[in-house]
Amino acid sequence: MVLSLERPSSRYSRRVVGSDVDQALAFFGRDYDFRAPAVRRTRPTAHWDFAGVGDDRMSLRSSRFMVDLRSESQVDDEFLVVWMRSGSSRITCGGETWALEAGVPVVLPFAEPYSLHHRDIALNLVHLDRDFVRALVGDDDFAFESMQRPTAAGLAVWQDVVRAHSSTWLDVDHELDPIAQRDIAEAFATAAVRAFPRRDRWRSTVSGGGPEHGRLRRALDFVHDHAREPIGTPEIAAAAGLSPRGLQQSLRRHLDQTPGDLLRGVRLDGARADLLGGARDETTVADIARSWGFGHLGRFSATYRTRFGELPSESLRAR
Structure with missing residues (x-):
């Protein structure tokens, strides 16, 4: 230019x-x-x-x-x-x-x-x-x-x-x-x-300038801002100005995800950031898992390993 x-x-x-x-x-x-x-x-x-x-x-x-x-x-x-x-x-x-x-x-x-x-x-x-x-x-x-x-x-x-x-x-x-x-x-x-704020990588996954893209970005904003809270499809859809079915269709069309997939992924990313940034003597895997809405430690560890290729305890020790 x-x-x-x-x-x-x-x-x-x-x-x-x-x-x-x-x-x-x-x-x-x-x-x-x-x-x-x-x-x-x-x-x-x-x-x-x-x-x-x-x-x-x-x-x-x-x-x-x-x-x-x-x-x-x-x-x-x-x-x-x-x-x-x-x-x-x-x-x-x-x-x-x-x-x-x-x-x-x-x-x-x-x-x-x-x-x-x-x-x-x-x-x-x-x-x-x-x-x-x-x-x-x-x-x-x-x-x-x-x-x-x-x-x-x-x-x-x-x-x-x-x-x-x-x-x-x-x-x-x-x-x-x-x-x-x-x-x-x-x-x-x-x-x-x-x-100036840098663009989060997740926002760049939704390209386009139409109304649907804007609503989907609002859904992503809401999930990233409230992932530690007890939210689900109804709350995400309301924040985006969509019906629950409309949210499901939009996520599937643009990101090939369900609302549950989206929320779980954001929570796993947040837990990983906390594990990598936490002090080993002051932080436990169980505490971090619970803070991100994972009530079953065994399932959390298995899902975490599938996503990141290591156990949560390994991420914490790497710190």
Whole structure:
């Protein structure tokens, strides 16, 4: 999505200003994969502008588009951190809708389609190359949780990096040596990882942006949040806005699981995390099994061994 470079390590810069809507859609659509955009003018003359400085790892950008814009979009190769300066914007993905708040950064949906509705929007954006971030984290499947605002501490981390490095990065008249340039990109990527929630692996198992996908994600959210509690199919279905039969059909269709399979798997994963993280002298297998809803220790041990290839006691000793 960054502009093509003859020297990938050097920064590029570009600034464009215009009033032609078709030119704006062609320009922005190239980077943000606008699909069948619909534009309505909000003033006699539609103003748009863009400024950006970047390299193959990161780019800092600002843009304005003074129209009412609706479009579908999808970005697969970069993580986009965005915060609104003015205007209004609503992002819909997976059956959920979020309104951007002025000055509050979030990460846009990654590798899944989403719809946007911008009106007279002015945005700041940081584009982080997907492979660069994943190499830095050491996880080939790493992704951020879409549209989740950072904690107060996370916001402070992000704002500190923006204040410390933006002016240096944007000053294209001052050449950065390769080490300094990489250090700044790493600082932004590291701050993003610290500031924004990462996507749990289980959420990536439900791809798609339809209403059913959104309800299924709500079911997964509920199970992961309440797995230690005495819940079952009726409670999971109610939380997802589905009938029990609808939940069963949706899980079978998308994950090839029953509600019982889902709940048991989440509980086993939670028990394993506790076993691996517990102190041997202070934790027993029986206590952990009971805390995750397994009342029969023998059946728990057998199911655990089938799933993880070792007994619960072996996991605890490995700690």
